[in-house]
Amino acid sequence: MQYKMFLIKYAEIGTKGKNRYVFEEAMCKRMRNRLKPYGEFEVRREYGRIYVEAFSDYDFDDVIKVLKQIFGIVGICPVKVVEDTAYDNISKAVIEYLDEEYKNKSFTFKCHARRNDKNYPKSSMELNCDLGADLLNAFPDLSVDVHNPEVMIEVEVRNVAYIYSKVIPGPGGLPVGTNGKAMALLSGGIDSPVAAYMIAKRGVELEAVYFNAPPYTSERAKQKVIDLAKQVSQYSGVLKLHIVNFTDIQLCIYDNCPHDELTIIMKRYMYKVAEELAMKEDCQCIVTGESIGQVSSQTTQSLLVIDSAIDKIPVFRPCIGMDKQEIIDISEMIGTYETSILPYEDCCTIFVDKHPVTRPKLDQILESEKALTGKIEELYAKAMESVEVVYCR
Numbered sequence: 001m002q003y004k005m006f007l008i009k010y011a012e013i014g015t016k017g018k019n020r021y022v023f024e025e026a027m028c029k030r031m032r033n034r035l036k037p038y039g040e041f042e043v044r045r046e047y048g049r050i051y052v053e054a055f056s057d058y059d060f061d062d063v064i065k066v067l068k069q070i071f072g073i074v075g076i077c078p079v080k081v082v083e084d085t086a087y088d089n090i091s092k093a094v095i096e097y098l099d100e101e102y103k104n105k106s107f108t109f110k111c112h113a114r115r116n117d118k119n120y121p122k123s124s125m126e127l128n129c130d131l132g133a134d135l136l137n138a139f140p141d142l143s144v145d146v147h148n149p150e151v152m153i154e155v156e157v158r159n160v161a162y163i164y165s166k167v168i169p170g171p172g173g174l175p176v177g178t179n180g181k182a183m184a185l186l187s188g189g190i191d192s193p194v195a196a197y198m199i200a201k202r203g204v205e206l207e208a209v210y211f212n213a214p215p216y217t218s219e220r221a222k223q224k225v226i227d228l229a230k231q232v233s234q235y236s237g238v239l240k241l242h243i244v245n246f247t248d249i250q251l252c253i254y255d256n257c258p259h260d261e262l263t264i265i266m267k268r269y270m271y272k273v274a275e276e277l278a279m280k281e282d283c284q285c286i287v288t289g290e291s292i293g294q295v296s297s298q299t300t301q302s303l304l305v306i307d308s309a310i311d312k313i314p315v316f317r318p319c320i321g322m323d324k325q326e327i328i329d330i331s332e333m334i335g336t337y338e339t340s341i342l343p344y345e346d347c348c349t350i351f352v353d354k355h356p357v358t359r360p361k362l363d364q365i366l367e368s369e370k371a372l373t374g375k376i377e378e379l380y381a382k383a384m385e386s387v388e389v390v391y392c393r
């Protein structure tokens with residue numbers, strides 16, 4: 001069946017009171033943009049609901065895939081539209097609908113009819129009873145269960161009639177663009193794309209920064225991060241990726257600081273660069289994929305010392321309390337996992353010590369960083385000047 005229409009269900013936006021239309025409009029705008037390549041569609045708000053109506057042929061799977069990537073949507077209902085609302089027509093359409101939608105017809109159901117034209121010849125109750133009876137006649141293996149039906153058949157009679165019963169789950173969250181902007185630290189790993197996704201899911205627009213260390217890291221490692229950014233952008237919208245050449249800063253730290261502190265000091269410099277870029281790009285927060293205890297630089301002591309490198313912008317870490325498997329599950333769901341596990345080197349792993357500190361003290365780290373004074377400032381400035389920007393979509 002080629003559905004003429006989809007009813008879009010949303011949840012949290014519904015609690016937004018007077019601002020609700022802002023959220024609805026942001027979601028509709030995103031739906032219009034994303035659906036454009038797949039056919040002619042009209043996305044509209046009507047009777048406090050959102051509908052997508054098709055005016056051309058389209059591929060069902062493509063459309064569902066796109067809608068499942070739009071934050072704010074909790075359910076997508078494919079709708080059969082009946083132009084002539086005479087009762088006999090509706091009844092025939094409901095029987096046809098059930099016949100095509102459900103191969104096996106031995107389940108319990110309930111009809112839930114609504115009409116907004118109070119002059120319609122049947123009341124909602126009458127519609128429920130009569131449609132139920134017609135269905136039982138047509139398919140004798142069906143049975144009615146008004147309390148706990150396996151299938152709820154929704155019938156809405158307006159100037160046309162809508163029939164639907166299936167809800168395809170959407171991603172939930174809030175429409176992107178309704179909650180400011182974040183700078184995500186995107187490495188080639190599993191965690192950071194998941195973290196970026198989770199922040200975008202709360203309606204936050206994204207930019208990202210990747211620290212590259214050529215020739216120690218390869219062009220393929222960089223391409224992997226661009227690919228990950230593109231995958232995240234399916235959800236977040238176009239993503240501006242800042243690629244920072246971090247080699248000279250890393251070498252300077254390597255040459256001047258104790259090697260068991262390298263990762264910590266390096267991360268502190270990553271945060272400093274990220275904060276500066278975030279401020280320049282009007283972002284209100286930084287996002288990372290850290291999770292407590294995952295590696296030595298993610299103990300609470302390490303995170304405290306790394307965090308102390310910056311003081312203007314908060315760092316959000318949506319994976320902080322998650323187990324690795326939970327993070328992997330999300331990365332599989334959003335489609336980044338296969339790319340994340342490609343075996344290209346990351347700048348963090350190249351200069352890593354065999355026995356990194358796990359409980360660094362801020363005083364000690366600040367003392368070690370003194371050796372960088374007079375050397376690193378110029379390298380830092382050069383890194384900032386030579387940032388490469390790639391728009392990922």
Ligand code: ATP
Pocket residue numbers: 184185186187188189190191192193209210211212287288289290294295297298346347348
């Ligand atoms: P991921 O799976 O996201 O790579 P990880 O478990 O490997 O994370 P770390 O390498 O300790 O963890 O990095 C912690 C976080 O720091 C990452 O999630 C990411 O947000 C950021 N980060 C690490 N390396 C880079 C990099 N080269 N460029 C940008 N951000 C990075």
Ligand code: MG
Pocket residue numbers: 187188189346348
């Ligand atoms: Mg990593």
